[in-house]
Amino acid sequence: MAACGFSSIVVRRARLSDLESIYRIEVECFGEDAFPKSYIRWFIEENSFITLVALLDDKIIGFIAGLLEVFMGRRAGHVYSIDVKPEYRGRGVGSRLLEAIEDELRRCGAEICYLEARVDNVVALNLYFKHDYRIIERLKNYYGFGRDGVRLIKNLVIE
Numbered sequence: 001m002a003a004c005g006f007s008s009i010v011v012r013r014a015r016l017s018d019l020e021s022i023y024r025i026e027v028e029c030f031g032e033d034a035f036p037k038s039y040i041r042w043f044i045e046e047n048s049f050i051t052l053v054a055l056l057d058d059k060i061i062g063f064i065a066g067l068l069e070v071f072m073g074r075r076a077g078h079v080y081s082i083d084v085k086p087e088y089r090g091r092g093v094g095s096r097l098l099e100a101i102e103d104e105l106r107r108c109g110a111e112i113c114y115l116e117a118r119v120d121n122v123v124a125l126n127l128y129f130k131h132d133y134r135i136i137e138r139l140k141n142y143y144g145f146g147r148d149g150v151r152l153i154k155n156l157v158i159e
């Protein structure tokens with residue numbers, strides 16, 4: 001696991017009582033492109049979702065949400081969102097969340113994890129490359145007209 005700049009960070013499963021905090025972070029990170037609150041509720045309540053929060057001194061500073069699916073014929077985790085509050089970025093929280101969901105996905109039998117990112121989201125792409133994700137396809141207009149994405153994938157098991 002990557003060293004995290006905060007020694008006292010705690011990562012745990014999200015609860016319904018975290019909904020407002022998670023939604024505020026999602027809006028802070030993505031503005032009008034944020035997932036609606038009803039989706040965040042779905043991330044927390046739906047059994048096939050793994051939604052984790054990172055806490056510092058009992059305050060939620062980031063979250064990650066992924067769904068257990070079948071992708072390319074294999075049991076897969078699909079990460080829908082990973083957000084860290086701006087003032088806590090660059091100190092390992094994103095890495096900690098990504099590693100934590102990968103551990104949970106493995107425990108649930110997932111063999112691969114995949115996700116999407118905007119082609120111009122250099123910070124997110126760097127995070128994923130650092131964690132051994134590789135681009136498998138470009139997604140034309142995935143985030144709206146003229147806003148392309150890429151899909152990335154990682155093996156969670158040693159083959």
Ligand SMILES: CC(C)(COP(=O)(O)OP(=O)(O)OC[C@H]1O[C@@H](n2cnc3c(N)ncnc32)[C@H](O)[C@@H]1OP(=O)(O)O)[C@@H](O)C(=O)NCCC(=O)NCCS
Pocket residue numbers: 029081082083084085088089090091092093094095096116117118121122123124126127128130
């Ligand atoms: C992407 C995000 C989750 C990363 O969280 P974070 O806590 O800052 O990430 P970490 O501190 O664990 O950094 C991990 C790696 O990401 C990359 N990274 C982090 N900040 C970076 C920056 N400012 N510039 C370039 N790369 C950066 C680096 O590769 C870094 O590894 P390093 O520290 O060894 O150089 C965070 O920036 C964020 O919430 N962004 C807004 C929401 C978003 O875009 N989510 C992804 C959608 S696909």
